[in-house]
């Protein structure tokens with residue numbers, strides 16, 4: 064390669080990368096209002112953010128990826144533990160986390176501050192950030208399931224079956240509950256789709272079904288994995 068060609072590769076490469084970067088930055092900024100639901104940014108949400116700063120929650124927690132790595136990310140905490148769950152944890156962390164090896168301090172937040180923080184977390188949780196962070200994504204298996212797959216060596220579907228309460232009612236290979244039928248032969252003559260359909264909403268298939276619908280219990284990914292696993296039981 065001559066010096067001249069190297070120069071042009073450098074120049075065109077740098078300029079086109081810069082143009083792409085500026086374009087993508089501009090495009091993101093253009094959409095911030097919509098992606099972040101700026102219209103829902105109420106005074107209460109702002110007050111919650113102020114409380115978040117006042118108590119330095121960021122020292123231990125990340126939110127939208129920023130902060131300390133000691134405690135769980137709070138971006139999707141409403142989805143994870145619910146508004147009531149947040150209130151309980153903020154009011155009495157010494158009780159809520161009594162059995163946890165890592166502790167959250169009792170910060171004596173006022174009732175108003177707790178309400179504001181909940182509003183703040185609800186707003187943050189609704190930001191369209193492409194399903195981030197991954198540990199709270201509904202498209203993936205939960206951390207517990209991933210650990211089972213990695214450590215026990217079971218298939219993802221078997222991990223879902225064992226961690227999502229199915230065994231409270233169903234037995235497989237002689238282990239499990241008896242409220243529902245054993246599922247050792249459930250894959251006989253049924254397609255994955257039929258099984259998936261049943262699990263999601265038993266009442267839709269059989270109006271007399273006693274099995275509760277699982278559509279809120281399982282992510283789409285979990286549903287597909289557990290159905291694929293059960294289809295092999297025959």
Ligand code: HEC
Nearest residue numbers: 118119120122123134135140149152160163165166167168
């Ligand atoms: C000294 C570190 C520390 C500070 C400061 C702190 N936390 Fe925590 N927090 C923790 C730890 C550790 C946990 C997780 C305990 C566990 O589950 O093991 C936690 C858990 C939580 C949870 C529950 C998360 C979940 O997924 O279960 C919420 C909500 C929360 N904190 C909010 C706050 C807020 C709001 C503040 C500021 C007012 C705050 N935290 C300040 C350490 C801290």
Ligand code: HEC
Nearest residue numbers: 227228229232242243244249258262265272273274277289
């Ligand atoms: C509260 C008890 C209960 C739980 C929890 C439960 N089931 Fe069921 N399930 C039943 C009962 C009872 C039936 C029998 C038909 C009916 O009444 O719905 C059934 C039927 C089924 C069937 C159809 C069996 C057949 O032969 O057609 C499948 C598949 C199934 N369950 C899968 C699951 C999976 C997967 C989970 C966990 C995500 C689960 N069930 C959790 C009670 C339960």
